[in-house]
Amino acid sequence: MKALRKHAWITGLAVILALLILATKLIQPTFGASGVESLARAALPFAFATVAQAVVVIAGGIDLSIASVMAVCSVTAAVLMEGNGGAASLGIVLLVLAIGAAMGALNGLLITLTRVPDIVVTLAMLFVWEGVALLILNAPGGRAADWLRGLIIGGLPIPGLGGVPRALVFLLVLVALVWLPIRRSRTGLSLYAVGSDALAAFRSGVNVGRTRIVAYGLAGLFAAMGGLSLTLSTGIGEPIPGPYLLASVAAVVLGGVVLGGGKGGLLGPLIAVFILRLVRMDLTLLSVDPNVSAIIEGTIMVVVVMIGGLLAAKGRL
Amino acid sequence: MTHEAPLLDASGVEKRFGAVVALKAAALTIRRGEIVALMGANGAGKSTFVKILTGALRADSGHVRIRGTERVVGSPAEARRSGLVPVYQEPSLIPDLDVADNLRLGGTDPAKFKAWMAELGFSTLDLSAMIHSLPLATLRIIDLARALASEPDVLLLDEMTAALPTDLVEAVLRVVKQQAEAGRSVIYISHRFAEIAQVCQRAVVLRDGATVGDVPIEAGAEERIVEMMLGEAIKPGETAAQRAAPAPSGTPRLAVRGLGATGKLTDVSFALHPGEVLGVVALEGQGQDELFEVLAGARKPDRGVIEVEGSPRRFAHPADAIAAGLSFVPGNRADALAMQQSVRDNLALPFSAHPRAWGPIHMRREGEIVARTIERLQIDTRAQGEVGRLSGGNQQKVTIGRWLAHGCDTLLLFDPTRGIDVRTKRQIYPLVRELAASGAAVLFYSSELEEIQLACDRCIVIFNGRVVDTMPASKADEPRLMRAAYGLTESAA
Amino acid sequence: DYTIGISNTVQGNGWREEMICAMKAQALVSGKVDSLNIAHRNTDAAGQSEDIRNLIEAGVDAIVVNPANPDGIADAVKEATDKGIVVVAVDQGVNADSAYVLSNNQEEYAYLGAKWLFETIGGSGSVVYMRGAAGAAADDDRDRGFKRALAEFPDVTVAQEVFTGWQQDKGKQQILDYIATGIPFDGIWTSGIDNVIVDALVESDVDLVPVVGADNAGFVGQLASVEGLTGAAVTNPGSIGGAGVTLALQILEGQMPAERVVLVDPALWANNDDKGKEMIAAAQNPDLDPEWPVSVSIDGWTDYSMEEIIACKGPGE
Amino acid sequence: MTRAKALLRDHPIIPLLVLLALLVGLLEIMRPGIVGERWIANTVKFAIPLAMLAACQTLTMLTGGIDLSAAIVATISSFVMATLVPFYGAPAAIVLSLVPAVLIGLLNGVGVGLFRVHPLIITLGTGLIGTGCLQVYQSTVIATGSEVPEALAWLGTGRTWGFPNALVLFVPFAALILYAQRRTGFGRLLYAMGDNEGAARLAGVRGWQVHLALYAISGLIAGVAGLLYVGLIKAPSLSLAVPLMLPSVAAAVIGGTSIFGGRGGYAGTIVGALILTVLGTMLTLLQMPEGVRRILFGGIILGVAAIHLRLTDTR
């Protein structure tokens, strides 16, 4: 029953996404492969930030430092790749992923060691990582290896589907590669268990501290992917964190992951990211007054969650 | 007796929580094949002791030897590896995972688990059911079966049976005995002497955090143990037979006709008069939960009529029921308490519910009412700053005390003595009688059949969502109740 | 008649709001623009690239963009020009050869003000250096200009360097904190958070030191009215946005400019010289939002009247 | 467990105050002579609006919520007020400017209380809507000028016998909140709802009523805080109080209020706001690269929170 409802939420999101795509096509009849491609590329950093946030929220935490971690990874990559364009950049990518995971794990470790609530620790780390990013690069700069940038540009011909944007493939493959093996493992269960009821999890034999560190480490890894995707899409590193923190929280909640932990998956938040991006695109296509578009974005967010709340309440009684 | 070292031997265990001394000299020894009762009044420290023995808490000092070697058990996982497996007083399952995932989390073998569930009478449990959707009694059984599946040398059961109806209690006791027969040991915590007499060989008695006795269970042991537990003797309660039953007359306070709700409640009718205590008896899951929730306004009925003082009422929210004078004490205290708040805030919560009462609190007047309630129920106030830190029994008292403080016309008590020690039980029955005598009507569901005679005037038996039998409490002996509860009625409803 | 797209990455800041209004007003009075398609929100270079691509999807004829930084959006700009869309970057340059740049010379802006300040304090002393946002491209450019001036005055030292983040409240708190230390200073250079600084000096009852700010209405008003205040406003016209629209329209009509990159050099109005005083007096406009630059038009580039820019209406509104 | 520790646990405000004093001491060592009447007054002046916005976070967090629209609401009130003064005069403008604040609060309350939406998402949404509305509104008032009333400037920036005038507003305000949180029925319900909403329901509490009132009050407080802040900064802008959003959350959580509800209170928040303000000063006055400053800032916040926990925790 509950599972059905959860999937109903994801189905609902998928329907909204489909309707939005349809609407986009109506607004802009020329909307096609290139539109989808640029949509996917624009969604990339948001999607990784959201996935990172979702993992932490599932495990009962919240990570306010996501955007700063992305900034650190982005500038690190950009600085290192400046002058190391070729094969070395592959090593740099791996290094940055490791750095991201380590930064996340450090967040988790601090939470576990100090027992200070997640929100306080990650708020403090937001400033720390922001500072680190500024030390690495004090103004936008650096560069990204061109061949890496090519990886996320354009489409990938897939039989039966036509051109699927590389950015989308890149996103799904990476997320699935990391998440799917974990999701069904004991570690994955532990994430959900700790998020759902940390005391019961501890009494069931889960190592709560280790699980938290894993959750934040995974978030750091995904945030590093987000940071790299920023570097790849702009070609440089920017030390000022972008608007990814609130966006990630919004997408996570819209995607059906309950703040407080234990519920939801990654698929919902991913769909939510695309919904939010597509709304943005449609507003631009409609050349809506930019001030009004903020109102519309806010209204859509509020109305969708209100309808969701209403449906959930109906189901509950 | 062999000279083999005891499986578990703890002594001098101390534990403080801030200013509260939970344990000061707890000791316990258990050998292979023994079933030992751990007894003590509410707040004596039983649960704390179990948590320390199984690594959920760290002792401040003391010695724990497992098979003769001194150990500090660091976590429940470690305890399990040493063969010590607990079932804690509160369910320790993950609410948002299904049963199967909960098993995988703890590394429990599903086949063994299923076998134990079948043994306990749950052969049809759906392993893909989410924990939060299952009733408390089922959760307790799952907790137990999971513990059994790991084949523990010492099984520690902390008030395992408190929330269970009679049939399941029997199943649990059977399994506990089997454990001992298989050469395993069990530490058994319960406030019900009848159960202890059935399975335990001896009882370790805790009082105020110290072990004060280790007594063999034999005829006449009950009084000795109670005296050790409480430091005083208590007198037996008055039964229905010794009481003059009031003759119900006039408009009933609460009349229910043809009540049904999604789930297990199909068709229940009864009338409850002022001054009357009406018992409700049912096995697990016969619709009694739904009945109480509907009457409390916490669940919408599908059909049927609820009349209060002769006029039909519809409750859309518990506030409506409360306004109609119906107050509900749920069976699961976690549903009723704001665990991080003080005893006072919990007791006084209903006072502040209505927007009219959102203004300044009359601190002195409220303080007096609260103090009187604490006094009346003898709530252990050592940890009163946070209800969650009270012992289980004391928490239970707070859930009842709230409505005593608030005052109510009709009290809906769902298994109110769950986890309460003998002394307090003996205080609660007269309390219920007192309430009735002062004109209140009480609906009293109990999982302990003997309570019907101790507290009620009349009782109804529910089976399959219907009332299958009604009888005066003086006639409600256990065999008759059991027969009715299994749907084997001879008398018409 | 044309459709013009606009992309801007800072919202809620007076300067940027004026820039947008200038674009709208110029588009309206030109009579050649059918509709404006404005993407105006707080975001980073990646987000701006998304906006530019959305504008491409929307089929605009030209895009006037205030770049988040010169490199980060270069790809998106190139994609636009590849599709034949005219791109004009205003305020800040962009490193794409195919784009036209009409930018305020930020380095010169800082140099001019700093040089005046150092001269005014007599070539020696210490100054408070109140920068913009750490990690922002414009701040970095201005820092270069400031440092260049500083190198010319070996006896001038920086007493304190702080980042206001271009936030009024933060700037005011910082200067009050600094005043409270009791450490004397001889002048203040601000990156445009200026009127609150003067307020703070006045409120604290300390001797007024020379202050450099931008030509924001509030500060320019103070230059004329605050007893004993010596100060200079460096022009940094937000109306450059209107000029960008003009340039875009010229190019669309086939009038190619002589240079692809035009730097608009700032002017300095000091209230301690007659010419400056005249300019300041002429620029007084108490009705203007104190955050708005008073230089609401640029001769030869914009055609709207004061009323028209204040009305802030674009074509079709 | 010593007496002292029990004292600290029962009065978590004490260690927080000690930590604040330590930070002030550190600042004095860093910049000798800074800690004087003027600096203290400045610090208090800036801490007050922050503490008021943090009141919105504290109260909503007690119920397990949060009000991310508070900083925007404050900005809206201040901007609307300043632009209405030329038309209607200060008193009317002040009253009118609080209307949108309460409206946004009510919208939040409806979303949380009636539609059961998570407060974080609904307040984020209404914040976005508010921002948009403010932008639209400002495009209609560009030419009409704005004015910060004398009275607000007096309140925001003035000092009397060395004390910031803002205390005239803040002391009664804080007293009211401190009183209300523990000694009114409404305050008790906030804690109970945040702790166990189901239990509150069974005790007869209609949650939507509490949420509606709570978020409306939060909106009102945010509005008033905005008015005070614009009196302090004297420059109405479209983003005036927006930078206070994260700090307002930070002040509440550093002060010991739990985002999961049921725990904490306003006294800690006030000290939290002071700690953040003092830290801000330290950050300003440190002669170090900006990156290092931010690292120190984050590090000190974490350190303060960790030490505070050590001192007050009983486990």
Ligand SMILES: Nc1ncnc2c1ncn2[C@@H]1O[C@H](COP(=O)(O)OP(=O)(O)OP(=O)(O)O)[C@@H](O)[C@H]1O
């Ligand atoms: N990033 C991804 N890329 C591709 N597929 C994914 C991704 N994330 C999730 N999926 C697929 O979507 C399904 C739903 O994933 P989710 O993490 O939401 O768990 P769930 O809803 O609990 O799933 P289940 O149906 O197994 O209970 C997964 O089983 C997986 O096959």
Ligand SMILES: Nc1ncnc2c1ncn2[C@@H]1O[C@H](COP(=O)(O)OP(=O)(O)OP(=O)(O)O)[C@@H](O)[C@H]1O
């Ligand atoms: N985390 C805690 N913090 C403070 N006090 C606690 C905590 N846990 C238990 N206590 C206190 O320790 C004492 C012993 O509690 P415990 O739960 O062990 O009692 P018990 O014997 O299991 O009682 P019951 O029969 O009611 O379950 C009680 O006074 C209780 O309030």
Ligand SMILES: [Mg+2]
């Ligand atoms: Mg699943």
Ligand SMILES: [Mg+2]
């Ligand atoms: Mg117990």
